Amino acid sequence: MARYHIETYGCTANRGESRQIERLLRDGGHHPVDGPEEADVAILNTCTVVEKTERNMLTRAKELESETADLIVTGCMALAQGELFEGIDAEVLHWDAVPTAIRNGECPTTTPGTEPVLDGVVGILPIARGCMSDCSYCITKKATGKIDSPPVEENVEKARALVHAGAKELRITGQDTGVYGWDTGERKLHTLLERICDIDADFRVRVGMANPKGLHGIRDELASVFANNEKLYNFIHAPVQSGSNDVLGDMRRQHQVQEFVEVVETFDSALDHWTLSTDFIVGFPSETDADYRQSLALLREVRPEKINVTRFSKRPGTDAAQRKGLGGTIKKERSSEMVEEKMEIVGDAYRDMVGERHEVLVVEQGTGDSVKCYDEAYRQVIIKNATEHDIQPGEFVTVEITSAETVYCFGEPVSVCVSE
Template sequence: MARYHIETYGCTSNRGESRQIERRLRDAGHHRVEGPDEADVAILNTCTVVEKTERNMLRRAEELEAETADLIVTGCMALAQGEQFQQAEVDADVLHWEEVPEAVTNGECPTTTPDADPVLDGVIGILPIARGCMSDCSYCITKQATGKIDSPPVEENVEKARALVHAGAKEIRITGQDTGVYGWDDGERKLHELLDRICDIEGDFRVRVGMANPKGVHGIREELAEVFAENEKLYNFIHAPVQSGSDDVLGDMRRQHQVSEYVEIVETFDEYLDYWTLSTDFIVGFPTETEEDHARSMALLGETRPEKINVTRFSKRPGTDAADMKGLGGQVKKDRSKAMTDLKMDVVADAYDSMVGETHEVLVVEEGTGDSVKCYDEAYRQVIVQNAPDRGVEVGDFVDVEITGHSTVYAFGEPV
């Protein structure tokens, strides 16, 4: 679990985005500290109203870089003028605010609350289905807090999901350290059974499955893909973090899966689903990662072309085996991160560009900036509808939209 420090500058919208970042960080088990010198990562949410403000943002970024282990820059200046931070030689990850929570995790599993109670946030129901995992990754500190997988019975989770739907949930987010090994502690992986049962609940809602490590998914990949194909309530979306394209590095990470198993998962879902989203994570700059290993990761990204990609520079977590390894230089990690991020943006932009001109049914899940709303289509790709009040579009609605354009990591839709 990471200690984070966050600073927010600018308008109400920026402050709202910072609140959402913090909410997701807290949900993942991370905690806030007051000063950057105490933090594992500092987050700078920037403003770019006038030139003086931009100079202040660059100056503050330089100060934070010197005071904390890792720096993430987000907000308006990061999105509009991110190259200025590179030109100023600020060693930071420049990210869209929605990418920040995943980047903070350093590739670690999310951490659910100890009691694993469901939460209703607007029309989004968050359902932790289990606590713990079956992995022992050499870089991850989360395992120290959560232990082995502890899976409540399927019926218990179905009842929690039913209660969320009755309370008004339109989207149920299935969460856990590793959803793919749900039920393993009872001798049988049951994620596909649980999802099938949840989709039988009466009501008009959608279900998104949270992170599932490739090892857990691989053994039930056909059963899972079949459940996805048969249930329209399931977003056609899986998050399977591969972390590296090198089996040697995966071995040093103790990730339990091999690259070939990850590829087989992708091939199986390609066979069952015509339109779906693959999400994955890569850790760049792991202590034993060579240039050849990095090239393999780049090739794997290009081959499988996931539509959502979290790229994280490795940083040491105290008490983990990887913390005792001799690390790579900061510039090496920075260069590899930039190369992979550049490729990532090309891959993601191609995915959203391919949607332009198509019509998709989307679920409106929350308010966006100004009069816009954030929606997700059947493959959990984000679609922004602008001027929503004028069009009678509200949170919780299902709307058919024509995709008219995109901004790399999300699409724009017009109601039809």
């Protein structure tokens, strides 16, 4: 697990984003330390309100660069003036990509005891603990072990309890949801999802991270369940990590590139409007320039609507940590190029939605008088002036998409459905 140090500057919104980052990091098994000197990674959440503030942010970034192993810069200045940090050995990220970057491609851990949690209208349901992988860079497996899958009925009852307690969105989580049931000799994720969707209530279900190997074996059954159940967000998170089979072998990933592509093609055939989320690790010790170019080519081929790009960093006690690294400059250059490509691809996906109508679920309050919502494909839609429209978390709203930013779009309400 990573030790982190976070510093936040600026407005209430920035402080709220830092709290979100910390919550996700703690859920992933990472823990805070007292200062950057003790941290594996430091996070600088920046402000850019005036020129003096900008100078202070650059000064603090340079100080943190020398005080900690890895530095991530996020917040307003990072997004609006990221080029100002180019002379600093730091990764510049949107705030919601920070937890994934720190995870370094590792599977997430689940909440202690894999018990469900209700957070506002969001119910978090860990369906299993552990995984079936042995990735050479991952330290999480040392904490969680092999997959341990409770029976389908047990998870269905937990889901039902969350829905009855007020959950409007169920987030199915685990180190690798795609291998749920493997320890019992039966692949059960599609069965579990179908049973959860049979619960008599109005809610949505998001499936958490599933490695491509686990998805590949049930891709037809799973795509059919998605196509036949409106309660399921049309969203999968399948981290490919590299477009090179040689690198995947050195990572000890269980899949090859073609298996990942076949999963994507299956969902493309079954669903019209859906979101592919995937992860790439750049700068793995054995990654050549040709390997990296294969990753870039794969990114351009499948064009995921959500992309997490992580620069490889060594985790103590892992096999990959014993290998000679590539050096910060190479990793930074590859990461910057891939992030630039990512922003264009993701931005195109949201811009293509402008003028369309979608039903969204209001999940939480946003900045100011806005609310954050998700459409059928789990794409983020912001509704402004929520008070004027009398819109609250937990409601379903039909919106017309009026404009788009890179990683979200804005919607104007057409009708509101208040769920019981």
